Amino acid sequence: MSSPVSFRVSERDVYIMIDAGTSPSDVKAEALQKAWQASEFSAAKLLDPQMLTQTATKYAQHFSKDSNKSIHFQVIIAEIFDADLKLQVSDDDMKVTASGIVGYGGKALTQEMIISALREKDITSGIQRKGIEALVEHTNEAPPGAEMSVTVAKGKHPINGSNARFKPLVDDARKRVLRPQLREDGTADMRDLGAQVTVDPGQPLLQKIPLSKGRPGFTVFGQELEAMDGEDRDFAPGEGTKISDDDPNIIIADRTGLPSFNGNSVQVDDVMQLNNVDVSTGHVKFKGSVIVTGNVSEGMKVTCTGDITVGGYVDSAELYADGNITVQKGCIGRLLNASETGEHDEDADDWIPEVSTKLVAGGSVWCAYAQYSFFDAKNGVHTNKQLTHCHVVTKGPLAIGGEGKAARGKLIGGTIETSDHIYCGQLGAPAGTKTRIYWSLPPHDPQAVSHLNHLRSSLAKLIARAKTLQQGLERCKSLEDEAKRVQYQQKLHGELKKIKSRITTTRISIDSVLEAFETHPTLRTMVSREVFPGILFIFKEKSLRIKEHRNGTMFLLEDKQLRVDSLL
Structure with missing residues (x-):
């Protein structure tokens, strides 16, 4: 027996049809729902969720009139929609x-x-x-x-090429001198700094990795996005080196000596070796590195363009090196003019000792211990035992008796000026000796500053180019030949769109670099054992004074604020 209910489609509308004379009891809402679900149009969207119930009601009303019993019933109940x-x-x-x-x-x-x-x-x-x-x-x-x-x-973002860079092929002798060697038990021997690195004529020293080309990108509309090629940098052979005849991207040694690197350049320093520096030798001024197997006596000066290594003591003497300074034993000095002026006050907050022993290095300084000495070292100061009443100026770390929690040396009195970490086992002394630590922010990365300047220069050129294109568009309006005017306008509009996109990208890059300049790494003074009263930390106008005895403690300069933390 066929169903009295059927469905048909007209354009997008779905109709339900009920045969004439069908009893309303045979087409109640449940029956219509069942027929709808079984039909091929059940995926269509009903005009109302209660449409089939409403249809059953309408049909009953239709059937109740005698005149309608012989008439087929139909009504729109749903619509068909494509995806x-x-x-x-x-x-x-x-x-x-x-x-x-x-x-x-x-x-x-x-x-x-x-x-x-x-x-x-x-x-x-x-x-x-x-x-x-x-x-x-x-x-x-x-x-x-x-x-x-x-x-x-x-789309694909453009990838800028890499700048030419330089890869050292041997160790830097300046860094090698200050590298503590490991004992068999894994601990560092602060007295054994390793053998000096030497090279022979013809030995490869520095390799140039050429720049790479930028890879352009594209938008989803097929518009090419220009990429910048890497910047080239010249090779710069230093003294005692030359460019290899076999490979123009390799610098080789031209003499025996100590290699030292400076970005795109390397030099090989000759070495002067002396037993002692005293009145018998006079002051020493040498273009290269100096090794003194004995002592540097009172009043003497040693100046060189390389490294200075002293096997004994430095006693009220002055050492000046463009590289590193290593003193295997101690640096001993005294206060200058203290008995004559009587004006020095070691307990004053702003006291800076004027001392007789001075070590100034373009690299790092290492010594066994020091008292009443001045150190100015660009890359840091390392002491095996202790610093007493010294004045230290450095942009690198100050490590006394090791680094991190393993540090066991003593820092007592004096003034420290640094923009890096400090490590020691004991800070101050039971007598409350005033010890001052001046923190400053680390200098900006020279490469980041150079990159910022390059971005700003590129932005200025892009803005100037955009202005020229705008002027060209204005001049196009005066062209009488409509075809040429339209052609030129389309070309200028296309180039102007590219330039504006590059301007936006460059400004975003500049903002990113400037934002990085506003932050600074957290600086730490890590004291592994004891801190005594009399310690003063200073950062610009802020200060932190320690008035009580403490066990191992961490002092921090974080987000330009001085604070104290536990040593976990």
Whole structure:
């Protein structure tokens, strides 16, 4: 027996039809719902969730009139909708997001439909096939009305080339001198700093890695995004070196000596060796490195362009080196003019000792111990036992008796000026000896400053170019030949769009570098054993005074604030 209920479609509308004379009891809401679910149009969208109930009621009203009992009943109950596709292009033209909504009984999306929609918007580059396939599968498999968003096209950002760089092929002798060697038990022997690095003529020292070209990118519209090539840097052979005849990207040694590196340059220093420096030798001034197996006596000066290594003591003498200074034993000095002026006050907050022993290094300083000595070392000061009443100026770390929690040396009295970490086992003395630590912020990375200057120069050129293009567009308006005017305007508009995109990217890069300049790494003074009263930390106008005895403690300069923390 056939059902008295059937359905038909006219354009997008779905009609329900009930045979004439059918009793309302045979077409109640439940029966209509069952027939609807069994029909081929059940995926269409009902005009109302209660549409079938409303239809049963309407039919009963229709049937109640005798004149209607012989008339077929039909009414629109649903609509058919095809799957919907929307495309959204990002502001920078680098990504296209497609949103697909599953249709109601209509056609699902196909790959051809999506690609055609992209082409209508001139989106031709970076098409993401997997995203398109996922969207097609969604509109075929998901329930009606379900929405899904995927990336269907993606541009490629330009990749700037790398600058030419330089790779050392041997150890830097200056750094090697100050590298403590490990004992068999794994601990560092602060007295054994390793053998000095020497090279022979013809030995490769420094390799130039050439610049790389930039790789251009593109937008989803196929517009090419220009990439900058890396910057070239010249090779600069220093004294005692030359460019290899076999490879123009290699610098080799031209004599025997100690190699030292400075960015794109390397030099090999000759070495002067003396037993002692005293009145019998006079002051020493040497273009190279100096090794003194014995002592440097009172009143003597040693000046060199390389490293200074002293096997004995430095007693009220002055050492000046462009590289590192190593004193295997101790540095002993005294206060100058103390008995004559009587003006020095070692307990004053701003007291800086004027002392007779001075070590000034362009690299690092290492010694066994020191008292009443002045150290000015760019890359840090390392002492094996203790510093007493010394004045230290450095941009590098100050390590006394080791680094980190392993430090066991003593820092007592004097004034420390640094922009890096300090490590010691004991800070101050039971007598409350005033010890001052002046912290300053680390200097900006020279490469970052150079990069910022390059970005600013590039931005100025881009802005000038944009201004020239704008002026060209204004001049185009006066052209009488319409075809040429339109041609020139299109060309200038296209180039101006590229320039504006590069201006935006460059400004973002500049803001990123400037934001990095506003931050600074956390500076620490790590005291592994004891801290005594009389310690004063100073950063600009801020100060932190320690008035009580403490066990192992961490002092920090964090976010430009001085604070105390436990040593975990």
